[in-house]
Amino acid sequence: MDELTREFLIESQEGLDRMERCLTDLETRPKDAALLGEIFRSVHTIKGTTGFLGFKRLEKLAHAGENLLGLLRDGKLVADRPLITGLLQLLDGLRSILKSIETEASEGDGEDTRLIEELGALQAPAHAHQPARAHAGSHSASIAAPVAPPESTVPSAPPGPAVVAAPAPPVNAAPAAEPEASSARPQSSPAPAAGTAAESTLRVDIILLNRMMNLVGELVLTRNQVLQATATDPNMTLLSRRLDMVTADLRESVMKARMQPVSNIFSKIPRIVRDLSQSLGRRVRLQVEGQDTELDKSQLEAIKDPLTHAVRNSLDHGIEPPAERQAAGKDPEGTLKLRASHEGGHVIIEVSDDGAGIAVEKVRQKAIERGLITADRAAQLGERELLQLIFLPGFSTAAQVTNVSGRGVGMDVVRTNVEKIGGKVEIDSRTGKGTTLRLRIPLTLAIIPALIVRSVNQSFALPQGSLSELVHIPPELAANAIEWIEGAPLHRLRGKLLPLVFLDRLLMPAEEHRPTTERDNFIAVLDADGRRFGLVVDGLADPEEIVVKPLSAVLKNIGLYSGATVLGNADLALILDPGAIAMKAGVTMSARDESSDVEEELDANARGMDFLLVEVGGRRAAVPLADVLRIEQLPASRIEYIGYRPVLNFEGQLMPVEDSGGVLTAAEADPDAKIIVVVCREGSRHVGIAVSHVLDVASGADLFEAGTSQRTGGVTLLKDRVTGVVDLGGVAALPVAETSTGQWNQIAETLA
Amino acid sequence: MNKATVTHQSGKSMKDVSAALVEVCSVRLGETWFGVPITHILEIVGAARPQPVPLAPGYVGGLVHYRGDVLTTVSLRQLLSLSPKIGAQDILVLESAGGCFGLLVDSVGEVLTLSASDHEPNPSILDQRRKALFAGAYKLKDRLLVMLDPERLDPLLLSQAS
Numbered sequence: 001m002d003e004l005t006r007e008f009l010i011e012s013q014e015g016l017d018r019m020e021r022c023l024t025d026l027e028t029r030p031k032d033a034a035l036l037g038e039i040f041r042s043v044h045t046i047k048g049t050t051g052f053l054g055f056k057r058l059e060k061l062a063h064a065g066e067n068l069l070g071l072l073r074d075g076k077l078v079a080d081r082p083l084i085t086g087l088l089q090l091l092d093g094l095r096s097i098l099k100s101i102e103t104e105a106s107e108g109d110g111e112d113t114r115l116i117e118e119l120g121a122l123q124a125p126a127h128a129h130q131p132a133r134a135h136a137g138s139h140s141a142s143i144a145a146p147v148a149p150p151e152s153t154v155p156s157a158p159p160g161p162a163v164v165a166a167p168a169p170p171v172n173a174a175p176a177a178e179p180e181a182s183s184a185r186p187q188s189s190p191a192p193a194a195g196t197a198a199e200s201t202l203r204v205d206i207i208l209l210n211r212m213m214n215l216v217g218e219l220v221l222t223r224n225q226v227l228q229a230t231a232t233d234p235n236m237t238l239l240s241r242r243l244d245m246v247t248a249d250l251r252e253s254v255m256k257a258r259m260q261p262v263s264n265i266f267s268k269i270p271r272i273v274r275d276l277s278q279s280l281g282r283r284v285r286l287q288v289e290g291q292d293t294e295l296d297k298s299q300l301e302a303i304k305d306p307l308t309h310a311v312r313n314s315l316d317h318g319i320e321p322p323a324e325r326q327a328a329g330k331d332p333e334g335t336l337k338l339r340a341s342h343e344g345g346h347v348i349i350e351v352s353d354d355g356a357g358i359a360v361e362k363v364r365q366k367a368i369e370r371g372l373i374t375a376d377r378a379a380q381l382g383e384r385e386l387l388q389l390i391f392l393p394g395f396s397t398a399a400q401v402t403n404v405s406g407r408g409v410g411m412d413v414v415r416t417n418v419e420k421i422g423g424k425v426e427i428d429s430r431t432g433k434g435t436t437l438r439l440r441i442p443l444t445l446a447i448i449p450a451l452i453v454r455s456v457n458q459s460f461a462l463p464q465g466s467l468s469e470l471v472h473i474p475p476e477l478a479a480n481a482i483e484w485i486e487g488a489p490l491h492r493l494r495g496k497l498l499p500l501v502f503l504d505r506l507l508m509p510a511e512e513h514r515p516t517t518e519r520d521n522f523i524a525v526l527d528a529d530g531r532r533f534g535l536v537v538d539g540l541a542d543p544e545e546i547v548v549k550p551l552s553a554v555l556k557n558i559g560l561y562s563g564a565t566v567l568g569n570a571d572l573a574l575i576l577d578p579g580a581i582a583m584k585a586g587v588t589m590s591a592r593d594e595s596s597d598v599e600e601e602l603d604a605n606a607r608g609m610d611f612l613l614v615e616v617g618g619r620r621a622a623v624p625l626a627d628v629l630r631i632e633q634l635p636a637s638r639i640e641y642i643g644y645r646p647v648l649n650f651e652g653q654l655m656p657v658e659d660s661g662g663v664l665t666a667a668e669a670d671p672d673a674k675i676i677v678v679v680c681r682e683g684s685r686h687v688g689i690a691v692s693h694v695l696d697v698a699s700g701a702d703l704f705e706a707g708t709s710q711r712t713g714g715v716t717l718l719k720d721r722v723t724g725v726v727d728l729g730g731v732a733a734l735p736v737a738e739t740s741t742g743q744w745n746q747i748a749e750t751l752a
Numbered sequence: 753m754n755k756a757t758v759t760h761q762s763g764k765s766m767k768d769v770s771a772a773l774v775e776v777c778s779v780r781l782g783e784t785w786f787g788v789p790i791t792h793i794l795e796i797v798g799a800a801r802p803q804p805v806p807l808a809p810g811y812v813g814g815l816v817h818y819r820g821d822v823l824t825t826v827s828l829r830q831l832l833s834l835s836p837k838i839g840a841q842d843i844l845v846l847e848s849a850g851g852c853f854g855l856l857v858d859s860v861g862e863v864l865t866l867s868a869s870d871h872e873p874n875p876s877i878l879d880q881r882r883k884a885l886f887a888g889a890y891k892l893k894d895r896l897l898v899m900l901d902p903e904r905l906d907p908l909l910l911s912q913a914s
Binding site for chain 1: 803804805806807808809812815816817820821822823824850851853907908910911
């Protein structure tokens, strides 16, 4: 395909996308001259260029459309519903020819006579507000002399002084036509936000962007290696920090270059809503918010189908027919809201309707009917848990199979597609009020945070997205902490049984492995595709930002690895796929586990925050989990004293250690004793708290009451017991240790 | 990659001068020398330690980091049922229809220019497995150089075969 044709295809497609947006807008504002002008220009540009390139079939069709649009623009016709339907058909017709030019380099031999006749018929008197002569003339021109050169038909079309002059004449080449059209856009159409100034933007091949992303990935790896290699060299600190910063900036810029506004996929929705609401007999108003929210291009492509599916679902199952809505006392016109927004490193896309909501009882029945769940179990499930069932494969509540939805492929496909790109799907529904589907999509796929774990003497990367917590079971506790049912290992995590998968046994089934009682066991608690299980590994390394490298087909077929990556120490690590591991190990999808998760989340939301429950000198105390950076076990000799203040040299910085429980004093007698220090974040500094034991993590209610001692910032109800919360601010409020070290030394000197 | 393209072209031009000459890179495996036509070689990576991949098919020698990508390697020793070699090995980066892959050999020798008239097809007494991997042999003065067919070493093909 030559450059000119390619250029023409891209521009025409963009023009048609604009036209589609305008057409759906036109339905609400049928008299908007700017919209009409825009639509006319799109078709006119295609017609003009196409004559030059010699695509006869396209020219014929565009010409018929242009005649109709000319009348519309001049106010001789009114854009009513059948007319817009006709124009949408024209749009589809033009698109299919463009597609065939793109794929087969020819226009194809389809027949457009019917469509052209229909477009001609739309110019008929029923729609016209002008003497029949004029449009009869243009009508016959479009049918009788279809192959006539554009020059001869343009004069016969109604005169359109202002806008016809704007696009380039047909003899002009395509590249010249586009800048004119786009420069005309900002003045004539304030509505489409996508119109960007042509001067400050340029088209970049996506392959080039992918390559840049790949190279940035390489740079991130090299940076990681440089940082690790120079960590101990003070001369390099400044340089490596700078490298670190520049790399981060560059990465961000390249990622930004790959971003596209969600309006690119949102713009397809009005058409779908329009077509569907007509065929289903619904009245629907579409509201779109946050069109400018940006997402990586590949992510955007990946959510196109799930989003369309969600919209179809809302229209088919959600919003009721007008009569039904009226009977329920609602506005006969339903509302479908599309909303995109940023939240942390994610983009949230919400599809919400004010329809009937999901009938939970129906879901229950259906799930039992389909054998997805036993009747006993279904009876125990709450509303929220039942809602999760619609994500199970083979579930569909549509009473009858329509061409819109209800073919058994449903929400599970939405969930699978979204999870494939590292996202999550949440659903919220209230009977009679409506349903909200929330897609949570990470900004990019190429670089992900991961925890590096060790097993079978190798490093593996575990994506942080599916990791919910880590549990360490030392060899001496393994006999009790890991329980077995007929060879199936389980761990009791906060009273619930968690199935365990030993990574070494999974990866090397043929070999003998050390029993759990002779080694450290680290359980990574994972949530993958609704399966919750613990992956047991031999060791943990640091979390790292990893660059995902694809694997060859042979290794992909193993099914356990989703890619490979190069670590900071230049080692290669395979990236584990938690979902695949769960499948392979036979961990089944369990609605129960999922629901307990939801419950926990609910608890956390409703009752406050999570706390780390610790024991300090025989008393129980709580530390806000959000403030906990890490838990260090170290020899008591590492604790040093400045005056009476215990301090810890932590990562090269001095950190005050709070010891109100007398843990350090108790350990002093035995120099080999190990102590546990909970390292917390307090403002911008770190604070250590010496504790006897770390007991658990639990959520509690914040109860700030007067009358507590100075050490506790408050109390909380934790596991049904009132527990004191360690006041971290209180620790830092005694700043003697760090700031006045020098002063103290001076005092010491004067004393001496 | 440039280097390989250049040699590739020079190989071609030599072919034009005398169609009977072929350039072959010799590689050693234990005591045996094998030959790989240099037109298929992208690069030679010395002293590599591939990262093993648990649960991978036996012929997969592991992964190596190669120019920003992760390259799957095929262990020639494994394919010929020889005992695995301890320590570093050399890798021939080969190009095939399905992309690049690495071939693990004990060491890489030299590039030989051979006459096509010295080539003989696989002997009929060779076992099936070797017959599938070898592409005949060149009769050198003092020994035989067994030719490997890079196309048949592609891990994807091997996985279909097994």
